[in-house]
Amino acid sequence: xxxxxxxxxxxxxxxxxxxxxxxxxxxxxxxxxxxxxxxxxxxxxxxxxxxxxxxxxxxxxxxxxxxxxxxxxxxxxxxxxxxxxxxxxxxxxxxxxxxxxxxxxxxxxxxxxxx
Amino acid sequence: xxxxxxxxxxxxxxxxxxxxxxxxxxxxxxxxxxxxxxxxxxxxxxxxxxxxxxxxxxxxxxxxxxxxxxxxxxxxxxxxxxxxxxxxxxxxxxxxxxxxxxxxxxxxxx
Numbered sequence: 332x333x334x335x336x337x338x339x340x341x342x343x344x345x346x347x348x349x350x351x352x353x354x355x356x357x358x359x360x361x362x363x364x365x366x367x368x369x370x371x372x373x374x375x376x377x378x379x380x381x382x383x384x385x386x387x388x389x390x391x392x393x394x395x396x397x398x399x400x401x402x403x404x405x406x407x408x409x410x411x412x413x414x415x416x417x418x419x420x421x422x423x424x425x426x427x428x429x430x431x432x433x434x435x436x437x438x439x440x441x442x443x444x445x446x
Numbered sequence: 447x448x449x450x451x452x453x454x455x456x457x458x459x460x461x462x463x464x465x466x467x468x469x470x471x472x473x474x475x476x477x478x479x480x481x482x483x484x485x486x487x488x489x490x491x492x493x494x495x496x497x498x499x500x501x502x503x504x505x506x507x508x509x510x511x512x513x514x515x516x517x518x519x520x521x522x523x524x525x526x527x528x529x530x531x532x533x534x535x536x537x538x539x540x541x542x543x544x545x546x547x548x549x550x551x552x553x554x555x556x
Binding site: 368375376377378390391392393426432433434435436437438439 | 486494498
């Protein structure tokens with residue numbers, strides 16, 4: 332059974348940093364592209380970033396480019412999102428999503444940016 | 447960045463048929479945008495229903511179908527059930543680099 336379990340969310344002050352993790356199981360993680368998608372409270376889905384299967388290629392939404400870094404450790408079956416210079420607009424549930432094609436979603440982890 | 451537009455809300459009667467659409471600010475939506483459709487119920491993570499215009503997953507109910515219609519991507523629900531009441535999002539890929547979600551359609555079954 333494919334499982335994606337996000338962790339690392341929480342409360343962080345404006346300007347702070349946080350690293351999200353997504354533990355994958357039930358499939359050969361190293362064969363798949365992976366995405367991060369976020370959803371602010373009461374709002375719609377927003378694509379954040381994606382990474383190819385071996386980690387050599389990444390893409391970002393304009394709103395996070397230069398502040399967020401997506402990475403992966405295929406030996407640990409884990410996807411990461413390093414988030415720096417966080418602002419209130421980054422408050423959201425962050426979902427880990429399997430790609431190629433997009434199919435499975437994790438349950439999400441909530442990031443709250445507030446003083 | 448392109449803007450993807452969906453109907454904010456639609457209502458369908460139980461057993462009825464409804465079509466949700468997904469338009470691109472850049473023009474006609476084609477199969478090259480690899481349209482996706484997702485369903486999200488309150489308090490739950492999204493679930494992928496349709497990928498690459500019209501392909502279904504094993505968990506996609508047969509009453510859902512995807513297509514291109516009038517220059518837009520479309521999701522048709524035939525024989526609506528109460529459990530289909532949800533928010534539906536489309537997703538288009540632009541040059542395979544930065545995909546964009548639509549704003550979502552709140553579907554009411556009433």
